[in-house]
Amino acid sequence: MTDTLVAFDDVLATYDPALGLEVHVELNTNSKMFCGCPTEFGAEPNTQVCPTCLGLPGAMPVVNGKAVESAIRIGLALNCDIAEWCRFARKNYFYPDMPKNFQTSQYDEPICFDGYMDVDVDGETFRVEIERAHMEEDTGKSLHVGGATGRIHGADHSLVDYNRAGIPLIEIVTKPIRGAGAKAPDVARAYVAQLRDLIVALGVSDARMDQGSIRADVNLSLSPKGSGTLGTRTETKNVNSLRSVERAVRYEMSRHAAVLDAGEKILQETRHWHEDTGVTTSGREKSDAEDYRYFPEPDLVPVAPSREWVEELRGTLPENPTARRARLQAEWGFSDLEMRDTVGAGALDVIEQTIAAGTTPQAARKWWLGELARRANEQGVLVDALPVTPADVARVQALVDEGSLNDKLARQVFDGLFAGEGTPDEIVAARGLAIVSDDGALSTAVDNAIAANPDVADKIRDGKVAAAGALIGAVMKEMRGQADAGRVRELILEKLS
Ligand SMILES: [Zn+2]
Numbered sequence: 001m002t003d004t005l006v007a008f009d010d011v012l013a014t015y016d017p018a019l020g021l022e023v024h025v026e027l028n029t030n031s032k033m034f035c036g037c038p039t040e041f042g043a044e045p046n047t048q049v050c051p052t053c054l055g056l057p058g059a060m061p062v063v064n065g066k067a068v069e070s071a072i073r074i075g076l077a078l079n080c081d082i083a084e085w086c087r088f089a090r091k092n093y094f095y096p097d098m099p100k101n102f103q104t105s106q107y108d109e110p111i112c113f114d115g116y117m118d119v120d121v122d123g124e125t126f127r128v129e130i131e132r133a134h135m136e137e138d139t140g141k142s143l144h145v146g147g148a149t150g151r152i153h154g155a156d157h158s159l160v161d162y163n164r165a166g167i168p169l170i171e172i173v174t175k176p177i178r179g180a181g182a183k184a185p186d187v188a189r190a191y192v193a194q195l196r197d198l199i200v201a202l203g204v205s206d207a208r209m210d211q212g213s214i215r216a217d218v219n220l221s222l223s224p225k226g227s228g229t230l231g232t233r234t235e236t237k238n239v240n241s242l243r244s245v246e247r248a249v250r251y252e253m254s255r256h257a258a259v260l261d262a263g264e265k266i267l268q269e270t271r272h273w274h275e276d277t278g279v280t281t282s283g284r285e286k287s288d289a290e291d292y293r294y295f296p297e298p299d300l301v302p303v304a305p306s307r308e309w310v311e312e313l314r315g316t317l318p319e320n321p322t323a324r325r326a327r328l329q330a331e332w333g334f335s336d337l338e339m340r341d342t343v344g345a346g347a348l349d350v351i352e353q354t355i356a357a358g359t360t361p362q363a364a365r366k367w368w369l370g371e372l373a374r375r376a377n378e379q380g381v382l383v384d385a386l387p388v389t390p391a392d393v394a395r396v397q398a399l400v401d402e403g404s405l406n407d408k409l410a411r412q413v414f415d416g417l418f419a420g421e422g423t424p425d426e427i428v429a430a431r432g433l434a435i436v437s438d439d440g441a442l443s444t445a446v447d448n449a450i451a452a453n454p455d456v457a458d459k460i461r462d463g464k465v466a467a468a469g470a471l472i473g474a475v476m477k478e479m480r481g482q483a484d485a486g487r488v489r490e491l492i493l494e495k496l497s
Contacts, residue, residue: 003279006257008250009182011222015260017184017253018230019177020219021128023195025170025205026138026212027070032166033137034061034104034300041211045161053137053166055100061299063088067168068111068303069313070204071135074170075112076314077198078130085304086111088135088297096160097140105171107294110134111303117198119190120322126187129175140165170204176221176230184220184253189246192216196242197321209240216245218273220252222260231256232266236280239273248273251280328352332361345373346382350390357394367393371411375418388417395424408481409433437484439491442475445483446491449474460496468492 011017032039035052051059075082089107115130141164146156172195180187196214199207207214221233234256236248252271259266270283319327328348329339332355342348347368354364368383372393376383396413399405405413405428416427428434436442449471450457459467468489475488 003255004258004262005251005254006261008254011253011257012182012225014225015222015231015253015257016178016225016227017180017249018221018223018233019174019180019184019188019249020233021174021177021188021191022217022219022235023172023192024138024215024217025074025172025199025207026214027067027168027170028203028205028213029064029066029070029168031064033064033067033135033168034166035059037166039167041213043163045159045163048163049165053099054162055098061104061297063300063303064168067135068305070168070202071111071133071170072305072310072313073202073317074172074199074204075115075133076310077202077317077320078112078115078117078133078172080112080115080130080133082305082310083109083111083113083303084307085109085302087302088300089294090297091136092293095139096158097142097162097165099140099162099165103136103139104297104300105136106134111305117191117194118322119187119194121183121186121190124183126177126180126183126190128177128187128191131173131175133170133172136169136171138164138167138169185246185249188218188249189242192245193242194322201318201321201324203318209242212238212240215240218245218248218252220249220256221266222253222256231260232268234266234269234271234280235286236271236273237283241275244273244275247278248280251278255280332365334361334365338365341369345369345376346384347373350384350393353390354393354397357391359394359397363397364390364393367397371414375414386418387420388414392417392424399424399428403437403484404428404434406435406481406485409435433482435484436479436482437487439487442479442483442488442491445475445478446471446488446495448478450492450495457496460492465493 029039031037032053035050037048037050037053040048052061072082086106086109088104090102091105091107092102094101110132112133113131117128117130119126119128140160140162143159143161144150144152144155145159147154152158177187196207199205199214205213216239218236218239219233221231223229223231234252236252239245239248256266267285269285271280272283273280325339325343334342342351342365345368351364351368354368355361372383372386372388376386396405396410400407400410412431412433413424413427416431417424421427421430453471453474456467456470471492472485472488476483476485
């Protein structure tokens with residue numbers, strides 16, 4: 001069944017959107033939230049499990065201190081208050097990927113609460129208020145076998161991998177985000193993008209949306225324009241790319257409007273996002289008063305971080321990534337477009353390091369966003385994954401600056417770096433790439449070029465200096481591009497004056 005949709009612009013003529021984002025971040029601790037099992041991604045199914053994360057009777061959990069530390073650092077970076085005392089709670093429900101039949105989470109006593117993040121959208125700032133960030137554990141993973149789609153419908157049987165069960169998660173929940181209007185899809189995307197950058201800068205997760213280590217659920221509701229009320233919301237689950245966050249919001253706005261225009265009611269439910277077709281489909285109905293029978297976890301002691309520790313952790317916070325970008329852009333003198341390209345190519349860090357190694361910002365940008373971005377693109381990776389370091393790029397540019405290389409020869413040095421032939425200097429020596437500016441070698445080549453092109457030589461003797469280009473070209477060809485073009489020009493003009 002295809003949903004009826006209202007054109008996006010028409011939605012905004014009648015309704016105000018309200019967003020809510022719930023982002024789960026898988027922490028990169030070495031062990032799980034409540035046991036010592038390893039957390040490495042991609043291991044053989046059910047090889048990273050123990051009685052605790054399998055929920056066997058009698059197993060006792062212990063809180064992972066590193067996970068608490070990461071939770072507090074995330075909370076501080078999101079301008080949250082940090083609870084002086086909080087507890088874990090059991091969230092009871094039955095599902096095969098959750099062997100204990102309850103998830104150990106936090107309920108009315110989250111470790112972090114009342115924060116905010118300022119989100120930039122096209123130069124405009126939206127303050128997204130954070131309701132809470134709490135600790136919990138991940139579930140296992142179901143695999144449905146035998147069907148065409150990998151979904152449970154049509155499958156012969158299902159398998160469960162409990163390696164993921166018990167991996168520490170931080171769930172970050174916003175308050176309703178209102179007033180974004182037509183920019184609601186962009187605000188949602190920018191929030192998740194900035195949050196991901198912040199998590200990466202904190203070093204608490206690799207924050208890979210494609211591997212599920214950061215997952216976004218997108219809540220959306222519409223209310224009559226100007227009413228100031230909140231409509232019934234839907235929750236679109238596990239939207240796993242930034243582009244999909246934006247598209248899912250856009251789709252739900254258009255779908256909600258069509259339902260409301262028809263005089264019908266929005267069903268409060270979870271929905272599934274389909275990356276391939278760009279639509280959401282109905283999941284399960286969800287009431288606000290869903291009864292998870294939460295109660296305090298009796299097997300774990302409360303978490304009571306001392307104020308000294310919290311302040312110590314505040315001292316470890318990195319520069320806010322958005323502020324850092326603004327600072328670097330000003331320092332480097334990049335235009336908005338140059339900066340967007342730099343960030344989009346994943347080149348911010350490598351350019352910063354190349355500049356620190358002595359290269360000008362524009363030269364660093366030229367290599368990383370030109371030649372190296374082209375090669376990265378061919379390999380389907382970001383520039384920071386290339387076998388070329390910022391120090392290599394700085395050295396190549398230094399050789400260009402001192403006249404030992406031109407850009408064309410520099411590209412051959414990069415060929416050598418990609419082939420693992422050593423350092424830039426070793427490659428220049430081994431490949432014989434350095435520019436020849438020695439007059440002895442150049443003079444012979446210039447004489448040869450004059451002899452081979454008597455008509456051109458006559459023109460230059462008659463004062464048509466512009467004709468020198470043809471002779472320079474002939475010399476460069478003979479010298480395989482390794483002649484110092486400026487010195488060649490001088491020699492030609494000397495000889496023909
Ligand atoms: Zn375990």
